[in-house]
Amino acid sequence: MDAERPREKVPIPGTDGWLRVTTTHGNVFYAQKKTKRSEWTVPEEIRAQVEAMDGRPLKRARTASPEAETRRAEDVHDAEDSEAELVPEPAAEPAAEPAAEPAAPAAPIPMAPELSFDEGRALFLTMLSSLNGTAHEINPMAPWDRELPKFVHLPAYSALRSTRDREDVFNEWCKLRLREKREQARTQPPAPRGTPGAGAPDAARALRSLFKKHVVSTRTTFADAQRKWGADPRFAAVPESEARAVFDAWLAELAEIKRTLARKADDAFGALLSEKLPPPAALRAEHQAARPDAAQAAAIWASAKKTPGLVDDKRYDAVGSATRRAELFAQWVRRGADEPPAAKEPAAANEPAAANEPAAGDESAPDARAERRARALQQRAAQVRRDQARLHDRNRAARTDVVAEQREQEFRQLLLDTVRDACLAWDDAVPVLRRDARYAPASGARDVLSDATKRAFFDEHIGHLQAKRREQLARLFAKHAADARGREQLAVDADTVLAHVRQDDAFAHAGLQRFVGEDGGGAHRAYATTLEREFASWDAERQARARAEFAEMLRENAFVDFWGRLRQQKAEHAAHDDVAVGEDDDVDPEGVSVYDLASQVDLAEMEAVLRPDARYERLAHVPEERTALLAAHLRTLPAPRATIHQART
Template sequence: MDPLDPEYDPAAPRTRPPQRQRPPRQLPVSQPGAASPGNGQLPIRPPPPPPGPPPVHLAWSEHRDPNGSFYYYNSITKESRWERPAEYRPPPPPPRPPMAGAPAQQILQTSKQLKPAGTDENSERKATPPSAPASEHPIGMKKLPSTKWTIVLTSKDHEFFYNMETKESVWDMPDEIGDLIGQLIAEAMGVDIGEDGDEFHSEAEPENEPKEVMDEEVDVNATGTASKRKAEDNEEAEGVAKRRKEDEAPEPSGDEIKAEALTQEQKNEEFTKLLREMDVSPYSTWEKELPKIIHDRRYTLIGTLKERKQVFEQYCKVRVVELREEKKHKVKDTKEAYLSLLKDEVTYRTRWDDFSRKFKRDERFARFDAKEREPLFKAHIAALKGNELERKRSETRAAKDGFIQLLRETKEVDVDASWRRIKRLIEDDRRYQAVRSSGEREEIFREYIRKLTEEDEEHQRRLEKERKERDRKAREEASLREREAQVRREQSRLNRERNMHRESLQKEDATTLFQTILVDFVRNADAKWRDARSSLERDSRWDRCRALDDMQKERLFSDHLARLQEKRLAAFHSALKDTTDLTTTWDQVRGWILQDPRARKLASSDDLDELEDVVKRTFERFQAERKEKAQSDLLELLRENNFVKFHVKQAVVETRAKSLEKGEGEPKEGDEWGHISLEEIMKVLMEDKRYIQLDAYVEERDRAVKEHVRDLIRTYRAERGGTVDRTLVHMGK
């Protein structure tokens, strides 16, 4: 019996005899324009033919594996893939089912609202033209016992779940009714999964509960039939409820007592054993694998559907890992078998075509991956060839070693032996015959003779080395004696130098101290040593300068006066740099320079004529040095300027090229001036201040520039086979 059928009685005993079970009744669905025979109308039409295969986009469905990843399954081709197919369409949202309380009336009212105006009840039963297919809509509702959930059937043979309290509609089965659905399916299959009915009903249900929990099935086009069916079901439910009151509570079975004694961990282990025994696929879903395990009593050891799913998911994770390991071991076993076949049947001369044709029916060949057969075969052949080559090389080395040993044992073989004579002496020996090539025998003999020669030479070198080592030791002993004498001399020298260094340090300290005394007492550059010495000797630091003699002290005194004079001149020059240039004359600065205190310090007396004479000489000497410095800077500028060099060099090249073109030979010196632009050179040089500072001496500056250009012309004219000639060659091309 279908547990979702309206005539299914959940309160009836679970162990009814087979002859008392009624066949499941089909859901009566009235077709438009059809009526029951009792009303005197036409008989009900037969049901339409079964639908064909679903469309392609409905054949694909989305599922989740135990690791949480989504995959897609085709119910027609039985294909599974990870990528989402282009034909896949997600299911539409479930339609809004009718309100609880009066489902039949509301569905009927909904169907009436969809009727065109001016139709009556008789016109409703007329057949709808096949060219106008109706949209998907609810045609029936099945209420689940002891829950607020109902199963709604649509016009396209789809089902969804509707909560009559929260008004929620879902496609997937809610967890709270999973146990109930499983129990109903098990009973419909004729399997008793437990004597306790608490899983479906509560003992605290009132007597009139069967009336509320009976399935309601409504046809939107046959409300009369539905009402009649509901009345019959209610009467049957009342009778079943009375029979349940009269029945005594059954005694718990031994299996139930054993199940109650198990811990939760043991229950999970039993449930996992059930999944393994039924070979439940870890890549499938709970709903698809449920029929395999629901008939087993171990299914009921875990009380809730949520816990069963958790154990199922854990089993899937563990089973996936196990299957992968099994696959790896299987691949490894098949590979080892294939390698064993190669080892037993293949030589290094075997070809792949012959091998594959000969052993294509061999189980070790057929079970191995076809893509890896040939590469592994070729790798094995390469290894065999390598082994064969190594074997031949070993044999060749052994034969060569034996032949060399034969030569060592032959006393007649020395550095002067000939191959023709030695060959006749050893040709009967098996070690001679082991080397098959006569040329190779002679080559080995020649190599052995060369080795003997090298050994003899090495022996001579070793004797010579020993002789040299004796000579070296003798020289080392003599050198050691000489070194000892040298060390003694060096030690004496170091003592002298140390004493001299000590004296030098004392002299340096005395010099520094004496210079300090001079800085403190001598501040006039015109002071005299004889006059200053008496004042210096009165200082307490004079006695600490005993390391200096009188001559050294007088020299330090003179150096001190020179530094004082340099400072005065530096101050005077600084004043001139800030107020004069190269064109300034003495008459222009005479009026103010004599009043400057830095100039007045240059003279030792207060005589104005002497002061003027000293300051004038100093000024003229400064101007001369200043001009000389400017001219030196100009020459440095000319030497550094690459433009002048390039310009003059280009003029020399062009002059020589034109002379060669005219057939005049080497040009005369001075012809290059026709290709040199002094104005352009001057324009480039004017960007440097070293050129500008000689604006007062234009003639001298221009003369220096021309002289520099003339020197460059001579330099570039003297070049032969260098840059100038290469430039001419390129110009000729």
């Protein structure tokens, strides 16, 4: 239900900015903008002005505590803000006609300050029940804060001393009320199924409006609707059995509406075909199909869709399914195919009808009808055979795909279970694989996996095993090539590292000896490598990675970039015209050019700036190559495009 908001604000004459506010749910409260004060009951200081404005005296409600007298709407501090929500909110029920004053119970309940808790509880329950059947009836499914404005002004509200006791008794009454409603639903006969009309209850009509707005598919079930909109007050106000009946009635109406719209869309599509396309007989003659079957109709439809203006018409999209459009076109193009040709009219009034037309007693007319029926049956039988053949081919292709996928999974699982040696050759693996029933189907059955496909799967599996072995060796190389603190060292002795690797238990127990040919088993037919070759490949890869990281560091360093560009610009000027320091050149107060400063920043100073970076220290084992890389990077830097401003030191 929508949040309660101010609907009407009426200034009270003779007061200091007091307003009487009527909410969208018909509740009334009094608010003062200057003090941001709001009360559900008439404040005593403006009672005379309100009575004068209404022209009648107001009833005074006896209260035992200040909180029973007023219930502040804390979120409405500014009555001029029409978007502010009221707190507490009134009942979550369909909005009734706004009332200036809530209806009081028929007989006022006498109050006594010495009431016990049981007496106060009984009075409070009686007050809640007295609102049943009125415009302010309590909704037992709504929370305490939403229902409070309906009875906070009644005298029996103060029968209980604390708000906690009132809320507990309110919750107890809600349980009793729900039990009472369920009992009434069981004892009363079920309402007839159908669409709620003018005499249906307001709650049923409100629930139907909820379904009409949200339930737009006939596939929706009552459980789905209850899960999505069960918290809506319109849903909670109706018993489940009645709600199910309203839901079923709306689904039946929705199905009929959809059928009507579908029939109208089909008729409009047929009219569109008649407007945009040649007559069906002309299309059949053009495609040489006396009575088109499904395939011929589809071919004609594929050509007919290219007619200008056909696809762009809104009647084309009104048929939401492309399959349905094809079916409607097939029915339209076959129209008149089975009807006998009309008799030709005589050329003149005195000329007899056709001479070859059978007379009334001639036996040729029944024979012609029988011949047409036989021809139609033959065409229908041929169409059925073609449809069955296509269906058979489609099913056979689907079965073949499924069988091929199952065979592939079986063979791959066989490789996982059997082949665990990364150095095994295909010729050596075949005798082992043949022992398993998953290598080939039973005798006499055709295998959908060819030998080439099996070999490709085997090579892929061996590649995975070899990659796994290389990862294990890389971890061993990194372990024994690190220093005492575990940091990577690029300058290591290969023989020392390989000696430690060969003594490592992981090298002997992980099948790595077999991979590098150190298990004494002879040459490997599938894959031949050595421990030295694998270490050289691993070391070359990490050395290349270190140089790439060094180059990235040079590109990121602003000091190297700035002074390197100045050096490059000075070199270009010196090569062309040996330029001297002029009036427009950047110089410091002592007459030193910025180019002179750039020439003083040599490679050693740049290396001193780069030395704290770990990427610089990784190449400490090749200092000459590191310096050469720095010089090569400086040569690739372009000269500055803008004028160089004076360097401040």
